[in-house]
Amino acid sequence: MNQVALITGGGNGIGRAVAHRMAAAGMTVIVADFDHAAAEQVRAEIVDADGKADALSVDVTVAREVKAVVGDVAQHFGRIDVLANIAGGSFYTKRIDDFTWAEWKKVIDTNLKGTFLMCREVAPIMQKQKSGRILNTASNYGVTGSALRAPYSAAKAGIIAFTKSLALELAPDGVRVNTVAPGPTDTPRVMEKETPEGRRQRWSSAIPLGRTGQPEDLAELYYFLTTPESAAITGQLFHCNGGLL
Amino acid sequence: MRLQNKVAVITGGAQGIGRAIALGMGREGANVVIADLQGERARSVADEAQALGPEAIAVEVNVASEVSVKRLADQTFEHFGRIDILVNDAGIYLKAPVVSKTEEDWDRTIDINLGGNFLCARAFVPAMRKQKSGRIISIASSIAHTGAREFADYAASKAAIIGFVRALARELGPDGITVNAICPGSANTDMPRRHRSEEETMARLRATPLGHILEPDDIAGPILFLASDAAAYITGQAYNINCGTVMI
Numbered sequence: 001m002n003q004v005a006l007i008t009g010g011g012n013g014i015g016r017a018v019a020h021r022m023a024a025a026g027m028t029v030i031v032a033d034f035d036h037a038a039a040e041q042v043r044a045e046i047v048d049a050d051g052k053a054d055a056l057s058v059d060v061t062v063a064r065e066v067k068a069v070v071g072d073v074a075q076h077f078g079r080i081d082v083l084a085n086i087a088g089g090s091f092y093t094k095r096i097d098d099f100t101w102a103e104w105k106k107v108i109d110t111n112l113k114g115t116f117l118m119c120r121e122v123a124p125i126m127q128k129q130k131s132g133r134i135l136n137t138a139s140n141y142g143v144t145g146s147a148l149r150a151p152y153s154a155a156k157a158g159i160i161a162f163t164k165s166l167a168l169e170l171a172p173d174g175v176r177v178n179t180v181a182p183g184p185t186d187t188p189r190v191m192e193k194e195t196p197e198g199r200r201q202r203w204s205s206a207i208p209l210g211r212t213g214q215p216e217d218l219a220e221l222y223y224f225l226t227t228p229e230s231a232a233i234t235g236q237l238f239h240c241n242g243g244l245l
Numbered sequence: 246m247r248l249q250n251k252v253a254v255i256t257g258g259a260q261g262i263g264r265a266i267a268l269g270m271g272r273e274g275a276n277v278v279i280a281d282l283q284g285e286r287a288r289s290v291a292d293e294a295q296a297l298g299p300e301a302i303a304v305e306v307n308v309a310s311e312v313s314v315k316r317l318a319d320q321t322f323e324h325f326g327r328i329d330i331l332v333n334d335a336g337i338y339l340k341a342p343v344v345s346k347t348e349e350d351w352d353r354t355i356d357i358n359l360g361g362n363f364l365c366a367r368a369f370v371p372a373m374r375k376q377k378s379g380r381i382i383s384i385a386s387s388i389a390h391t392g393a394r395e396f397a398d399y400a401a402s403k404a405a406i407i408g409f410v411r412a413l414a415r416e417l418g419p420d421g422i423t424v425n426a427i428c429p430g431s432a433n434t435d436m437p438r439r440h441r442s443e444e445e446t447m448a449r450l451r452a453t454p455l456g457h458i459l460e461p462d463d464i465a466g467p468i469l470f471l472a473s474d475a476a477a478y479i480t481g482q483a484y485n486i487n488c489g490t491v492m493i
Contacts, residue, residue: 164492171454171489208418209480217478224475229466232430232459236485237491243414243480244425 003027004077005226006070008060008118009087011038013187017215018084021223023051027082030073033057033062034087060114062089069087070121082226083122084135085115089189090152097218104151112162118168133226136163138181138237159236167235169172176234181237185213198239208243246274247473252325254278254317256308257335259286259332261434262384265461266332270303270470271297275330276319278377280306300325308335308361309353315351327376328369330472333362333383340440351398358402362409370417379422380472383410385483387430387491402418407483414481423480430487432459454489
């Protein structure tokens with residue numbers, strides 16, 4: 001049966017790599033992104049590679065947008081087998097006393113509330129199907145904390161606990177929910193601010209495997225968590241960080 | 246096939262989870278060494294693995310004996326010339342409250358469950374280092390996180406495996422070798438039946454959030470993933486496979 005995967009933040013970085021990985025495995029991929037042009041671009045890449053994809057734009061922090069978009073996907077594709085919540089970001093690096101309330105809200109809402117809103121709309125569909133897999137995205141900072149990233153660390157820690165709770169709620173219906181925690185990963189958004197050499201100097205000695213992650217490294221883990229090989233796994237946190245943590 | 250032409254050593258490979266891992270590796274194209282204290286049973290699993298296509302041999306080993314583990318390594322290199330994947334699954338499980346646990350039982354559990362990880366890693370790591378690649382996967386347990394009444398030595402050995410794996414991952418990362426642990430919940434094998442009736446065992450196995458009985462193949466699957474190229478960037482982790490019974 002053709003599986004349908006909805007991927008938020010699918011237009012760039014890790015989300016884009018996950019979209020490609022799921023499409024390569026034969027899933028129909030709905031690339032959802034705040035940036036519609038980016039989503040459209042990834043859709044075109046997948047279709048060019050003979051995959052099946054659609055693109056849409058959504059602000060995951062706006063409840064009515066999320067509801068409308070998930071409703072449209074469910075109606076058009078008839079089912080949602082995989083939801084990967086990858087939309088997120090730290091946006092700022094600064095001391096807690098320099099954060100405005102609006103900035104705090106932006107980080108918490110994009111990461112944590114967005115995950116909640118997406119899950120709230122998609123979970124009933126998966127419960128009705130009696131199957132489904134939800135993959136939420138945390139970060140190593142959700143476990144270790146990070147100076148200058150207090151709201152991001154809080155949001156990501158929140159996602160880890162949210163995932164465990166949701167896993168318990170959905171387990172009786174055969175829906176699995178897990179968290180992937182990327183470590184430092186070379187996404188376009190990150191690489192805009194750093195040179196490869198600076199990045200190597202900053203991370204190579206801290207990461208046992210001696211390199212930062214690539215979006216494709218993460219995509220393999222997201223994909224594994226959708227396969228029958230992970231049938232007995234729910235409520236868990238999966239770090240993928242070269243051994244940093 | 247994700248493990249074509251690889252050579253995998255699976256300690257405790259003669260039954261239960263170890264057997265499922267060995268056969269899974271064979272199905273993915275790996276040549277396997279079934280290393281187990283029970284030579285006869287190991288040979289029968291080697292026959293099963295051999296029937297899947299790649300080559301399989303059985304080696305009788307006591308993972309708590311330096312001499313025996315050295316013999317395992319020698320036979321592996323003699324037969325296959327290399328090692329790509331080491332799965333440390335050999336373990337024992339002796340029930341007794343701490344206050345009446347004998348020193349002999351304590352030593353046996355710690356030496357086999359934890360010491361076996363050390364001796365096997367020490368025997369195989371030099372070859373992995375030379376080839377600048379390798380995968381070490383150790384079987385810990387949910388009990389490392391939760392503890393278990395009358396299995397304090399087992400719990401301690403399994404938690405110690407996680408510490409060992411994290412340290413070894415840091416040591417071997419620069420050589421391109423990944424080291425991870427898997428923490429299974431109670432699985433549908435002989436182990437949980439040893440101290441309970443069949444009815445009680447099945448009721449306990451069913452009582453998980455997913456309502457799914459944890460089968461050896463459910464544990465083998467994630468191990469195949471960790472052994473494959475897809476998991477090249479994952480090291481130092483202890484992944485839980487327990488149908489949602491423990492989330493930590």
